[in-house]
Amino acid sequence: MSTVQELEFRDAAGRVTAAPGGLNAPEPGVPDSDAGEMPGDKMILNVGPSHPATHGVLRLVLELDGETITKATPDIGYLHRGDEKIAENMTYTQFIPYTDRLDYLAPLANNVAYALAVEKLMGIEKLLPPRCQFIRVMCCELARISAHLLGLGAFAMDVGAMTVFLHTFTEREKIYNIIEALTGARFTTTYTRIGGLFRDLPPGWTDMVRKFLEEVVVNLDETEQLLTRNRIFVDRTRDLGVISKEMAIDYGLSGPNLRGSGVEYDLRKAHPYLVYDQLEFDIPAGSVGDCYDRYLVRMEEMRQSVRILRQCLDKLPDGPVSIPDGKTVLPPKKKVLTRMEELIHQFMLVTEGMNAPPGEVYFSAENPKGELGFYIFSKGGGTPYRLKIRAPSFVNLSILSELLKGHMMSDTVSILGSLDFVMGESDR
Amino acid sequence: MPTPLDLAQKLAAKFEGLFEPPVEFREEITLKLKDAARIADVCAAAKKDLGFDYLVDISSVDNYGDDPRFTIVYELYSFTDRVHLRLKTEVSEEKPELPTVTTVWRTANWHEREIYDMMGVRFAQHPDLRRILMWEGYPYFPLRKDFPLAGKPSETPEVAFSRAAPMAGGPFVTVAGGKDSQAREPRIRNPEE
Numbered sequence: 001m002s003t004v005q006e007l008e009f010r011d012a013a014g015r016v017t018a019a020p021g022g023l024n025a026p027e028p029g030v031p032d033s034d035a036g037e038m039p040g041d042k043m044i045l046n047v048g049p050s051h052p053a054t055h056g057v058l059r060l061v062l063e064l065d066g067e068t069i070t071k072a073t074p075d076i077g078y079l080h081r082g083d084e085k086i087a088e089n090m091t092y093t094q095f096i097p098y099t100d101r102l103d104y105l106a107p108l109a110n111n112v113a114y115a116l117a118v119e120k121l122m123g124i125e126k127l128l129p130p131r132c133q134f135i136r137v138m139c140c141e142l143a144r145i146s147a148h149l150l151g152l153g154a155f156a157m158d159v160g161a162m163t164v165f166l167h168t169f170t171e172r173e174k175i176y177n178i179i180e181a182l183t184g185a186r187f188t189t190t191y192t193r194i195g196g197l198f199r200d201l202p203p204g205w206t207d208m209v210r211k212f213l214e215e216v217v218v219n220l221d222e223t224e225q226l227l228t229r230n231r232i233f234v235d236r237t238r239d240l241g242v243i244s245k246e247m248a249i250d251y252g253l254s255g256p257n258l259r260g261s262g263v264e265y266d267l268r269k270a271h272p273y274l275v276y277d278q279l280e281f282d283i284p285a286g287s288v289g290d291c292y293d294r295y296l297v298r299m300e301e302m303r304q305s306v307r308i309l310r311q312c313l314d315k316l317p318d319g320p321v322s323i324p325d326g327k328t329v330l331p332p333k334k335k336v337l338t339r340m341e342e343l344i345h346q347f348m349l350v351t352e353g354m355n356a357p358p359g360e361v362y363f364s365a366e367n368p369k370g371e372l373g374f375y376i377f378s379k380g381g382g383t384p385y386r387l388k389i390r391a392p393s394f395v396n397l398s399i400l401s402e403l404l405k406g407h408m409m410s411d412t413v414s415i416l417g418s419l420d421f422v423m424g425e426s427d428r
Numbered sequence: 429m430p431t432p433l434d435l436a437q438k439l440a441a442k443f444e445g446l447f448e449p450p451v452e453f454r455e456e457i458t459l460k461l462k463d464a465a466r467i468a469d470v471c472a473a474a475k476k477d478l479g480f481d482y483l484v485d486i487s488s489v490d491n492y493g494d495d496p497r498f499t500i501v502y503e504l505y506s507f508t509d510r511v512h513l514r515l516k517t518e519v520s521e522e523k524p525e526l527p528t529v530t531t532v533w534r535t536a537n538w539h540e541r542e543i544y545d546m547m548g549v550r551f552a553q554h555p556d557l558r559r560i561l562m563w564e565g566y567p568y569f570p571l572r573k574d575f576p577l578a579g580k581p582s583e584t585p586e587v588a589f590s591r592a593a594p595m596a597g598g599p600f601v602t603v604a605g606g607k608d609s610q611a612r613e614p615r616i617r618n619p620e621e
Contacts, residue, residue: 252535
């Protein structure tokens with residue numbers, strides 16, 4: 001066997017010999033100690049966990065034949081923090097900050113989904129005051145606009161349109177200001193509580209949101225002008241990453257990825273929770289299931305969210321924001337410091353947590369990324385025995401090994417952007 | 429429109445004697461399968477005959493101290509009928525194995541890999557059963573109840589290592605939800621438990 005290897009330019013249409021060893025194949029051009037073996041014509045490319053196009057810490061091991069991908073293996077778990085194990089050691093209320101950090105682009109939506117899941121377990125979701133329900137819907141829709149803005153901005157930037165990213169982030173800054181006025185934090189909101197909300201709306205908040213809604217529609221129009229009929233963008237996304245209806249259902253996709261493939265399924269319409277059955281909105285669905293369709297679905301969803309927010313602002317009732325039950329919700333401080341019963345409730349809730357009945361529930365909400373579900377198995381008491389988080393991004397990523405085959409390396413960026421996943425949610 | 433209970437009873441009728449009676453809690457129906465080895469047949473029938481074409485989630489519960497130890501929970505959904513059904517089955521610690529349902533729904537692939545990674549339950553005929561969240565070669569199954577919250581030290585040369593997290597006086601030292609304040613207080617309770 002010669003000691004000097006000559007690098008040949010690989011002919012993509014030419015002869016292909018399967019690389020021995022699969023993922024551990026020797027790199028082409030490196031002298032191999034196995035006598036007489038030709039180095040494979042396929043290249044293993046590691047799109048490492050730290051990469052600007054992978055939207056977080058996703059590692060892709062791609063086997064390339066020239067420019068075409070023959071095998072793709074996503075490698076996740078770089079952001080695994082053990083949330084499900086932690087949940088077994090905390091009361092239901094203590095776990096709410098961890099839900100912020102799941103889909104960290106739309107923390108309010110995760111808070112709402114988790115609170116609704118625990119309230120379903122306790123059986124109190126029908127007792128939520130209407131004001132609380134309307135505010136929660138507004139939080140979810142603001143989170144949806146925020147998450148889609150970032151998703152589309154990052155997608156467009158990866159594909160090459162840099163201006164769109166800055167456009168969408170200007171609007172996101174306005175949303176951050178709104179959320180900061182509401183919850184005290186821009187990002188990690190921890191706004192909902194089991195049985196209500198942390199606190200009521202600050203004065204002037206509804207005017208802030210109305211002003212924002214007028215500005216965001218203008219911005220969305222500008223973004224559409226930049227992207228939707230843009231020759232280059234359409235060329236880079238049309239007929240790419242096509243997911244058929246059957247494939248989408250079989251792989252368990254949800255959210256805009258599922259709707260982009262033509263399945264008109266939205267949890268807000270199919271199994272309405274909170275006050276979604278009182279609000280009027282449409283569900284956009286794609287026809288082809290390619291990246292362009294998913295982009296269009298997300299754009300239209302943002303406009304529908306604006307529509308929902310306007311209705312909520314008009315219909316927002318007065319009243320309390322939490323259930324007055326002292327055994328679930330912390331009583332007001334004035335009473336805690338002066339009266340015995342509320343003091344006992346406060347003490348029990350903080351030390352032991354609320355007394356959940358034994359049983360199991362599964363509740364899922366329509367998050368911006370898809371269907372975020374919580375499976376809670378409770379044996380009674382203040383902590384869950386098992387909390388499983390059904391993360392939409394985890395399921396959406398499973399399609400990658402099937403979807404990326406046959407595409408070119410540069411299409412990977414387009415497809416990853418259109419799937420719009422978040423690793424915090426995927427790895428928990 | 430069939431209710432979840434209708435479809436659950438239809439499924440139970442197809443497989444005589446394999447199911448316990450359906451349990452309803454918070455308007456959800458749970459069917460428990462007595463023999464875990466039949467889960468693939470049951471799921472195939474659910475998809476083909478009853479229209480449960482969407483697998484939402486597969487979860488696992490560690491009933492530490494009970495036998496059988498592991499419960500695997502399948503959440504099924506039907507788009508045509510808009511009905512949600514839960515199937516449960518149990519496997520023991522001595523033989524933590526059950527057939528895969530990847531042939532029925534391809535989404536089960538990653539869910540089952542996560543259950544293998546976190547609980548150590550194996551799925552027979554799974555196309556690619558390896559760890560998904562933890563790295564290859566990690567020796568423990570973290571979501572089991574006998575695995576401590578702080579973690580255990582481990583070494584996988586050239587890949588990764590893990591150390592037990594320092595918990596001294598941290599929020600997890602007090603057991604949330606514990607009934608007895610003596611059991612909760614740090615200076616009495618031994619953090620290693």
